[in-house]
Amino acid sequence: MSNTPTPPHDPRQQEGTELNPDLAGLLHDLRTPLSAMRTALELIDLDPTTSRQASAIRTLEMAIDALLAMTQDFLDPDGLPSPRASAHDTAVEAISAVTDLFAADARARGLRLDCDIAGDLEAYGIGDPLTLRRILSVLIDNALKYTGEGRIAVTARATHGGARPALEVEVCDTGIGIPQAERGNLFRPRKRGERASATTAGSGLGLWSAARLAASAGGRLDLVETSAMGTTFALRLPLVAPAPDPERADADASNIRALPRRRVLVVDDNETNRRMLEAMLGAFGVDAVLADGGRDALERLATEAVNAVLLDINMPDMDGMETLSAIRALKGTPANLPVIGITAAILPNHRKLEDAGFQAILDKPVAPAVLFAALDRAMAEANAAGSARE
Structure with a gap:
């Protein structure tokens, strides 16, 4: 090769x-x-x-x-892609998951889809498993589109030639190949070869998007070899060592338990989000008080005692920052009332929000285990602070 x-x-x-x-x-x-x-x-x-x-x-x-x-x-x-995947997602798990996802399609086309992952990869984590999944999905999908018979082989290993270990994944097919004259346009948007266009429909954005993702994650995507016998692409991404312990992550998730009976104010202008948080709090044994915005939240706090507040940052009329300031100024509200911010912002400024007085900032979508841990910690700290002042 x-x-x-x-x-x-x-x-x-x-x-x-x-x-x-x-x-x-x-x-x-x-x-x-x-x-x-x-x-x-x-x-x-x-x-x-x-x-x-x-x-x-x-x-x-x-x-x-x-x-x-x-x-x-x-x-x-x-910006950098957001690694929104499970906390214990490793390179091995991500590669296996994507390969499994395409296995049925390969069988339906009469093709073999083989996956060979070197054992040394088990010792490493991947900094951005979602990016790995997206790039690998593009490569396998393309291989299936342009391979009429034969097989697609996915091989993965750890390499140690640079300053830090790297993941190297190759996707090799027995498809139609790429003519020499068209190889320079492979990673350009909306550029498709004549042979590819005649074989199957497509937008010409897959490889462009995959190359872009690889570069933004500190790696690269290359065409290694192509001929009438098939094509091989190689993806290289940085690895993280050691890999997170799946058993420890599962244990953390299993730590979700019934909290002491508490009332939590949920402030969000979106009803779906309010109901979703209410369902999670109910699973923790916590009663939810719902408010559809900042002004509604202040009215609730004026008449009802709560142990914590879950506050959406981006709301019309009064945003989360304004609402937090008003809560702190509200007469009769405990100074140590925990307020946890929740945001769907692409690049939230966590430091700025925490400096404003939020005990924690959670990114949407909020995982139940993450919400439980944040609430448990915030309320425990508030109780300790209250006891210290007595």
Whole structure:
């Protein structure tokens, strides 16, 4: 196999146009129902499921994560992808999950889809498993499209030639190959070869998007070899060592228990988000008081005692910062009342928000285990502070 990588085109130099404001608004609004769907799946996953149901949940989570990441990429094209995946997702798990996702399609086409993962990868984590999944999905999907017979082989290993270990994944197919004259356009947006266009439909954005994601994650995507016998792409991404311990992560999730009977004020202008948080709090044995905005929250606090507040940062009329300031100034409200901010912002300024007085900042979609840990810690700290002043 020859090793003559083709440097991917930098898509950030391709177009300087700004995103249409209406489209930007639509993409931002899509994050709310997608976040609700992601959280609903995590709530379902707290209950016993069959292996088939658990597999379906993982597939849905992957699909929702990809959609969430796509909205982020359009809204913040120069930012880093958000690693919204399970806390213990390793490179091995991500590669296996994507390969399994395409296994049925490969069988339906009469193709073999083989996956060979070196044992040394088990010792490493991946900094951005969602980006790995998205790039690998593009590569396998393309291989299936352009391979009429034979096989697709996915191989993965850890390499140690640089300053830090790296993941190297190769996707090799026995497809139609790429003519020499068309290879220079492989990683450019909306560029498709004549042979590819005649074989199957496509937008010409897959490899461009994959190369862009790889570069933004500190890696690269290369064309290694192509001929009439098939094509091989190589993906390289930085690894993280040591890998998170799945058993420890599962143990953390199992620590969700019934909290001492408490009342928590949920402030969010979106009813779906309010109901989702109410359902999670109910699973913890916590009563929820619901408010649809800052002014409603202040009215509730004037008449009802609560032990903590979950406060959406981005709301019309009164945003989270304004509401927090008003809560702190409200007569009769305990000075140590925990207020936890919740945000769907693409790049939230956690330091600024924490300096404003939030005990913690949680990113949407909020995982039940993350919400439980934040509430448990915030209320325990508030109780300790109250006892110290007595």
